[in-house]
Amino acid sequence: MKIFIVDDHQLFREGLKFLLSDWDLVESIYEAENGDYFLENLDLCQPDVVLMDIEMPGANGIETTTACIEKYPDIKVIALSMYGNENYYTGMIDAGAKGFLLKNSRFEDVQRAITEVLNGNNYFSPEILNGIVRNLSKKKNSSKNSELTSREIEVLYNICKGLSNQEIANNLNLSKRTVDKHRENILLKTQSGNTAQMVVYAIKNKLFEI
Amino acid sequence: MKIFIVDDHQLFREGLKFLLSDWDLVESIYEAENGDYFLENLDLCQPDVVLMDIEMPGANGIETTTACIEKYPDIKVIALSMYGNENYYTGMIDAGAKGFLLKNSRFEDVQRAITEVLNGNNYFSPEILNGIVRNLSKKKNSSKNSELTSREIEVLYNICKGLSNQEIANNLNLSKRTVDKHRENILLKTQSGNTAQMVVYAIKNKLFEI
DNA sequence: TTTCAGATACGTCTTTTAGCGTAGTGAGAG
DNA sequence: CTCTCACTACGCTAAAAGACGTATCTGAAA
Numbered sequence: 001m002k003i004f005i006v007d008d009h010q011l012f013r014e015g016l017k018f019l020l021s022d023w024d025l026v027e028s029i030y031e032a033e034n035g036d037y038f039l040e041n042l043d044l045c046q047p048d049v050v051l052m053d054i055e056m057p058g059a060n061g062i063e064t065t066t067a068c069i070e071k072y073p074d075i076k077v078i079a080l081s082m083y084g085n086e087n088y089y090t091g092m093i094d095a096g097a098k099g100f101l102l103k104n105s106r107f108e109d110v111q112r113a114i115t116e117v118l119n120g121n122n123y124f125s126p127e128i129l130n131g132i133v134r135n136l137s138k139k140k141n142s143s144k145n146s147e148l149t150s151r152e153i154e155v156l157y158n159i160c161k162g163l164s165n166q167e168i169a170n171n172l173n174l175s176k177r178t179v180d181k182h183r184e185n186i187l188l189k190t191q192s193g194n195t196a197q198m199v200v201y202a203i204k205n206k207l208f209e210i
Numbered sequence: 211m212k213i214f215i216v217d218d219h220q221l222f223r224e225g226l227k228f229l230l231s232d233w234d235l236v237e238s239i240y241e242a243e244n245g246d247y248f249l250e251n252l253d254l255c256q257p258d259v260v261l262m263d264i265e266m267p268g269a270n271g272i273e274t275t276t277a278c279i280e281k282y283p284d285i286k287v288i289a290l291s292m293y294g295n296e297n298y299y300t301g302m303i304d305a306g307a308k309g310f311l312l313k314n315s316r317f318e319d320v321q322r323a324i325t326e327v328l329n330g331n332n333y334f335s336p337e338i339l340n341g342i343v344r345n346l347s348k349k350k351n352s353s354k355n356s357e358l359t360s361r362e363i364e365v366l367y368n369i370c371k372g373l374s375n376q377e378i379a380n381n382l383n384l385s386k387r388t389v390d391k392h393r394e395n396i397l398l399k400t401q402s403g404n405t406a407q408m409v410v411y412a413i414k415n416k417l418f419e420i
Numbered sequence: 421t422t423t424c425a426g427a428t429a430c431g432t433c434t435t436t437t438a439g440c441g442t443a444g445t446g447a448g449a450g
Numbered sequence: 451c452t453c454t455c456a457c458t459a460c461g462c463t464a465a466a467a468g469a470c471g472t473a474t475c476t477g478a479a480a
Contacts, residue, residue, distance in 0.1 A: 093343055122339050126331035133303055133332050162407035178428050197372035199409040203420060210414045388458055
C-alpha cells in the first residue's frame, strides 16, 4: 500500500514516516509539505492513502482533498489535524475525506484508520465523532407541537409551502378570514412575532420537511 | 460495571450474557425482554451500560431509551439492532444513546463499544458510521448560495431571526429602504414568493441554523 | 344539560412587505 | 481611465399580514 503524507511540519512528517516504514502493510511513502506539491506529484505517485494536514500554507487540506478526489475518487484521504472544529471536519467530509484523526492520536489509531478506510469504511477520532453526533442530535430536540390543533398545523404547513392566506383558504375550502384567524392563533401559540419565526418553528418541530 | 441487556430474543440474550460473563470488567448482568420490564427494574438495578434492542414488542428501544436517559442521564445506552436504517440511528441518538452496534458485530466490537461509552465517547458500527457521514455530507450539497451576496446573506439571516426590516436596518446601520431592496433581491434570487419560502431556502442552504 | 374548546366567519385598522421605479458611491476589473 | 457590480438610498402604490374586536355552530366533556 502506498501512502502520501501532506503536512507542512518537517519533523512531524519524518516521525510519521518512521513509524509507517515499520509497518509491513506499507510499500512506499511519499511526502509533500503542502497541497500544491502534493497535487503536482499525484499522477506520478498514485497513492492508496493520503494523510492530509488541514492548516497549510498555500492550498489547504480541504481544497487539496477536493481536487484530489475529483481526479482520483478512489484515493482514501484521512485528515490529520491539530484541531477538530466543526468547519474542519465538515469541510473535509464534504471534500471527500474518509477519516479524520487528531494529531494527539496514537499510532495505533492511525493504523486502525488506514485499515478501516482501505476496507471502504470511515474512521474518526473519538473527539471528532462526538462532535459529529452532537451536531446530528442537536437539530432534532424540541418537539412539542401538542399546543397546535390539527387545523392549525395544516395551515402552518401551507404557510411554509409559501401560500398566501387567500390561497390556503382556497385549498382548504375556508374563508380567508378564517385562515387569518388561524394564522393569528399560530403566531400566539408558537410565540412567533412574524411569518419567519413561525416557519422556523414549523421546521424545528418537524411540522414541515425541508 | 453493571450491564443491562434489553432484547426480546431469549437466545440472543443468553449468548451475549455468556460472553459478557467471561469479561472481567463486568460485575453483574441484568436482562429484560422488552422496554417496559426494563424500565420497571431500572431503579433497582442502576446499570452503567444498557445494550438495547430497537425492535421490541411493547415500548420500543427509542421510547425506552428516552425514558431511561430522562431519569438517569449518565447511563450509557448502546443500541443493538439487526438493521441500521437512518430512522433507527437518528432516533436512538436523539433519545440519548451513545453507541450503535449491528447484530452482526463481533464480540470484540461490543467490548470496544462498551469501553468507549464508559470513557464518555461514542461508538458506532462501521456501517452506521458510514450512514451518518453520508447523511452529514448530503445536507451540505445543496449549498449554492453563491448567488446571494454576503450582505444579502446577512439580511436573510436577520429575517430568519424574526426581525422586521426596520429592526434589521437598525442592527446593520442601514436605512429601512435599503433593507427593503435587499429583501426584494433575496426574494428574486432565491425564487421565493414570500417570507416563508425565503426562510425555508435559508434553512435548506444552511444560511440559518435552527 | 350545560359548558367549553375548536373551527368557522366577518369588520376595521395599522403596520409591514412586495414590486415597480431611479440614482449616487466606491472598489475592482479590464 | 472607464465599466461593472455591490451597496447604499429614496418614492410610490398595492397587497398582505398583524392586532384588535365579535359571533355562530358543533362535538366532546363535565
